[in-house]
Amino acid sequence: MNISGNTIFIPGATSGIGLALAHQLRAKGNTVIVGGRRTELLDTIAAEGSGLHTVQIDTTDAASVATAAREVLDAHPDLNVIITMAGIMRVEDWSTPAGFLETAEQTIVTNVLGPIRLIAAFIEHLRSMADATIMTVSSGLAFTPLRATPTYNASKAAIHMLSESLRLQLAESSVRVVELEPPAVRTALMPGHEENAFAMPLDDFVTEVIGLIESQPEATEIQVENVKFLRYGEARGDYAQVVATLNHLDPHGS
Known part of the structure; x- marks a missing residue:
């Protein structure tokens, strides 16, 4: 992906990683449209004078995705990049169905079906462009599980494999598939996450991401240094230790 x-x-860029990335991509000379469910946040972003465009979208609603896609393409027929940022992360208790089923279903609809709907809505247009990019957003937890968030982990593993598969299918087209793999980042994705001492500061993360896109335009995975501990545990042969460290467990199971 070219940086400018x-x-x-x-979509999903009214706060956190999405909004910070939108601002930095705008500063690099791109036209950026941010999407989100809450009109009051979109109105605030539009009123800030940052040059970001806005559109309302709820990726859990197929009709909303279709409507937003038409609105974006009508206003910006030169669109050549989508970043499927929208996602949720929820703690689950699998000791009883009442403790996880509704949350698990919402997570899959948002984190897996949402990106699939987005890609489906834009793929025909992107294939018509001379140079286009689909950037998916997985997680370090696609490769090393966090005990408290089973369905989130699974949803991000699905996005990783979806990205790998789409890259194969689109290899002979003008569309590149790039996977952004964040580590823990200090955002409001989960309660208390913004104060998490083990999470990466948001500005540091986005600055490193922009630097990687700029220096490695042909990269298929965008990996800041902090995520590699989780990403490559199995390849290094220390997967069990990585899982234990992430979950604060004794690696020997005691």
Whole structure:
């Protein structure tokens, strides 16, 4: 992905990683459209004078995705990048169905079905562009599980494999598939996450991401240094120790 000269749509960018990334991509000379469910947040972003465009979208609603896609393409026919940022992360208790089933279903609809709907809505247009990119957003937890969030982990593993598969299918087209793999980042994704001492500061994360896109335009996975501990545990042969460290467990199971 080239760092500048793009028209980029980022659903799920009214806060956190999405909004910070939108601002930095705008500063690099891109036209950026941010999407989100809450009109009051979109109105605030539009009123800030940052040059970001806005559109309302709820990726859990197929009709909303279709409507937003038409609105974006009508206003920005040169769109050539989508970043499927929208996602949720929830703690689950699998000791009883009442403790996890509703949350698990919401997570899959948002984190897996949402990106699939987005890609489906834009793929025909992107294939018509001379140079286009689909950037998916997985997680370090796609590769090393966090005990408290089983379905989130599974949803991000699904996004990783979806990205790998789409890259194979689109290899002969003009569309690149790039996977962004965040570590823990200090955002409001989960309660208390913004104060998590083990999470990466948001500005540091986004600055490193922008630097990687700029220095490695042909990269298929965007990995800041902090995520590699989780990403490559199995390849290094220390997967059990990585799982134990992440979950604060004794690696010997005691």
